[in-house]
Amino acid sequence: MVILPQVPGALPGAPASRPTRRRRALLGPWLALVAFLAALFLAVLMLASVSAQTAEPLVSVRPPEGAVPVAPPTLRAPGVPRRPLGFDAPENTLGSKSDSDIWRAIREGAAGTTSAPRPDDGMLIEGRRPPFVKAPRPEIFTRPPASGLLADFTRADWWARIRNAEAGLPRIGGYFLGVVLAVIVLYAFIRGPMPVEGGFSGRRIRRFRLSQRVVHWSIAIVFILMALTGLALQLGRPFLIPLIGKDAFSVIATASMQAHNLFGPVLIVLLVLLFITFLPGNFPSRADIIWLIKGGGFFGGHAPAGRYNLGEKGWFWTATLIGALLGATGIIMLFPDDLGTRALLEISVFLHGAGALIVIAYLMGHIYLGTYGTEGTFEGMVTGCVDENWARTHHELWLKELEEKGEIEECRE
Amino acid sequence: MSLIELIEGPFWTFSASLFVIFVFWRLVSILDLRRRGAPPKPQGSRLAGAIRALVVRFVPRSPFTRSGRVWFTTLAGYAFHLGLFVLLLAAVPHVEFIEKRIVALPWEPISRTGFIIAAEISFLGLIMLYTRRFVDPLVRKISRPDDHIASLLTFIVMLTGCMALGRQSVFLRGLHMGLVELWLIYFPFSSLMHTFTWPISRLVTGWEAGRRAVRW
Numbered sequence: 306m307v308i309l310p311q312v313p314g315a316l317p318g319a320p321a322s323r324p325t326r327r328r329r330a331l332l333g334p335w336l337a338l339v340a341f342l343a344a345l346f347l348a349v350l351m352l353a354s355v356s357a358q359t360a361e362p363l364v365s366v367r368p369p370e371g372a373v374p375v376a377p378p379t380l381r382a383p384g385v386p387r388r389p390l391g392f393d394a395p396e397n398t399l400g401s402k403s404d405s406d407i408w409r410a411i412r413e414g415a416a417g418t419t420s421a422p423r424p425d426d427g428m429l430i431e432g433r434r435p436p437f438v439k440a441p442r443p444e445i446f447t448r449p450p451a452s453g454l455l456a457d458f459t460r461a462d463w464w465a466r467i468r469n470a471e472a473g474l475p476r477i478g479g480y481f482l483g484v485v486l487a488v489i490v491l492y493a494f495i496r497g498p499m500p501v502e503g504g505f506s507g508r509r510i511r512r513f514r515l516s517q518r519v520v521h522w523s524i525a526i527v528f529i530l531m532a533l534t535g536l537a538l539q540l541g542r543p544f545l546i547p548l549i550g551k552d553a554f555s556v557i558a559t560a561s562m563q564a565h566n567l568f569g570p571v572l573i574v575l576l577v578l579l580f581i582t583f584l585p586g587n588f589p590s591r592a593d594i595i596w597l598i599k600g601g602g603f604f605g606g607h608a609p610a611g612r613y614n615l616g617e618k619g620w621f622w623t624a625t626l627i628g629a630l631l632g633a634t635g636i637i638m639l640f641p642d643d644l645g646t647r648a649l650l651e652i653s654v655f656l657h658g659a660g661a662l663i664v665i666a667y668l669m670g671h672i673y674l675g676t677y678g679t680e681g682t683f684e685g686m687v688t689g690c691v692d693e694n695w696a697r698t699h700h701e702l703w704l705k706e707l708e709e710k711g712e713i714e715e716c717r718e
Numbered sequence: 719m720s721l722i723e724l725i726e727g728p729f730w731t732f733s734a735s736l737f738v739i740f741v742f743w744r745l746v747s748i749l750d751l752r753r754r755g756a757p758p759k760p761q762g763s764r765l766a767g768a769i770r771a772l773v774v775r776f777v778p779r780s781p782f783t784r785s786g787r788v789w790f791t792t793l794a795g796y797a798f799h800l801g802l803f804v805l806l807l808a809a810v811p812h813v814e815f816i817e818k819r820i821v822a823l824p825w826e827p828i829s830r831t832g833f834i835i836a837a838e839i840s841f842l843g844l845i846m847l848y849t850r851r852f853v854d855p856l857v858r859k860i861s862r863p864d865d866h867i868a869s870l871l872t873f874i875v876m877l878t879g880c881m882a883l884g885r886q887s888v889f890l891r892g893l894h895m896g897l898v899e900l901w902l903i904y905f906p907f908s909s910l911m912h913t914f915t916w917p918i919s920r921l922v923t924g925w926e927a928g929r930r931a932v933r934w
Contacts, residue, residue, distance in 0.1 A: 515787065515850070515853065515854055516786070518853035519846055519849050519850050522849035522852075522853060523842075523845045523846045526845055527845065555887070556887045556889050559881075559884045559886045560881035560887070560890055561881075563880055563881050563882070563883045563884050564877065564880055567834060567837055567838065567841075568838075568841065571841055571842050571845075574842060686853075687852070687853055688853075688855060689853070
């Protein structure tokens with residue numbers, strides 16, 4: 306078998322003659338210059354033509370001049386409504402009632418009609434407390450609504466407070482992540498990176514296979530992308546709008562939503578691959594209890610561990626189980642009309658947001674420990690090889706097991 | 719003239735012109751590298767060798783079919799490239815743009831669901847191939863800056879395209895379009911040229927192998 310180079314010009318026995326090379330050497334820059342000028346010329350022509358033309362009218366929400374205003378559709382049902390609207394406006398007019406009356410009626414569960422076929426679709430916001438919330442306890446849920454009557458506490462109130470940018474999940478989630486970040490920074494400031502006991506030996510052993518590294522870094526890219534876009538969507542109202550304004554946030558929000566929706570299924574596939582490739586070694590063991598008692602070595606001392614320590618196992622199962630939850634709730638949110646009721650959608654939105662906060666918090670700790678926080682760890686996940694003393698420091702039981710079985714694979718450049 | 723008008727007007731023309739001119743120039747330069755002088759007497763069929771190489775190389779060679787790494791590269795490569803071509807040539811915004819600015823296409827654009835599936839397959843392939851580029855020691859060592867730039871630029875172009883999918887923001891459309899134009903300018907001078915050179919490479923190498931009566 307003859308292996309030939311892929312570049313046709315580099316075929317054996319085909320060197321260009323000296324004049325040909327010289328010709329090409331002379332011709333190349335000229336051709337480049339001509340091409341550049343031609344492109345520039347076309348661009349100038351285009352510039353001139355665009356300048357001469359009136360710009361295309363932008364799509365506007367304003368009605369065209371002379372348009373006859375059409376009254377908004379009434380909320381009043383043609384048949385008997387489930388709950389009276391409380392106002393008697395004639396059809397197709399707003400009547401004498403103010404907007405606030407209408408919105409209050411909607412909030413209290415006023416029913417109307419739409420052209421949509423499903424029975425609940427006539428109700429803009431349901432006025433029942435979801436079945437899984439028996440008695441609202443947290444302050445943000447129990448603060449009396451504007452009317453002052455707890456009896457008026459409706460599902461709409463519950464939902465509005467969960468989503469409330471000032472006191473709901475977005476702001477609480479932002480504070481939660483801020484506290485986690487502060488703890489990590491404080492720990493890094495006080496303790497610094499965890500050193501390798503005895504220093505690096507120079508003997509490197511195999512820890513991760515290529516497939517594990519590819520899956521790890523692929524999921525890392527997608528996970529971080531999902532986290533950033535998800536945080537922009539969840540925390541944007543309380544934290545981004547005051548900084549960048551509503552117009553800029555609207556751009557970030559639409560971009561984040563599209564990317565988040567698109568990469569969600571990619572993340573699900575990668576989570577399945579992560580589960581398959583990293584499952585061996587991630588089951589609980591007795592050594593985990595000792596590791597936990599010794600504080601994982603985070604506050605000094607030596608904490609022996611197997612192939613993975615309890616913290617890594619916790620991260621694996623958190624990513625797997627909450628990842629599955631995020632995947633399931635995310636799919637419901639992607640297809641709300643096909644896969645669930647309004648109540649299920651609300652639960653999904655809540656669980657998706659809360660679960661994501663937990664995973665992101667864990668991810669922040671994982672990134673810290675995998676980079677600055679532990680010497681020699683980052684290299685292990687890039688090259689697949691770790692220093693022998695690193696393995697003895699952090700995964701002593703795993704190293705002993707390999708030595709006993711004679712399964713140590715030494716890495717060589 | 720606003721920035722978006724500049725990006726969608728003169729800068730598009732400029733980058734597309736550079737793309738066409740320099741791709742053509744590079745292809746001509748490569749084809750001009752043919753062997754000079756009288757070739758030795760053929761020992762086998764050159765045409766059969768060329769066609770064989772063109773067709774057979776779509777799948778891994780037989781000695782490597784038991785290698786997981788080879789199948790990973792092959793499948794991820796197909797996923798990325800096929801997904802990308804579906805996005806490029808059949809997505810609704812692209813079909814509309816091509817028909818408005820270049821030529822009417824003889825096919826219908828794909829549905830939104832089809833677009834999303836193609837994008838996800840393509841992204842999955844690209845991300846896994848790119849991560850392999852820096853975690854596989856061998857591939858990392860043979861990678862040049864151009865390989866990283868080409869991969870990242872392609873990724874960013876695809877990502878901004880998907881972010882602009884809602885078609886609600888002129889800024890996002892302009893961002894995607896501007897990056898596409900940078901990509902077009904970079905294309906002829908980079909490894910992205912393999913889009914056009916792979917069949918030439920296979921045909922010429924197969925032709926040469928056929929002439930020597932070697933089963934390549």
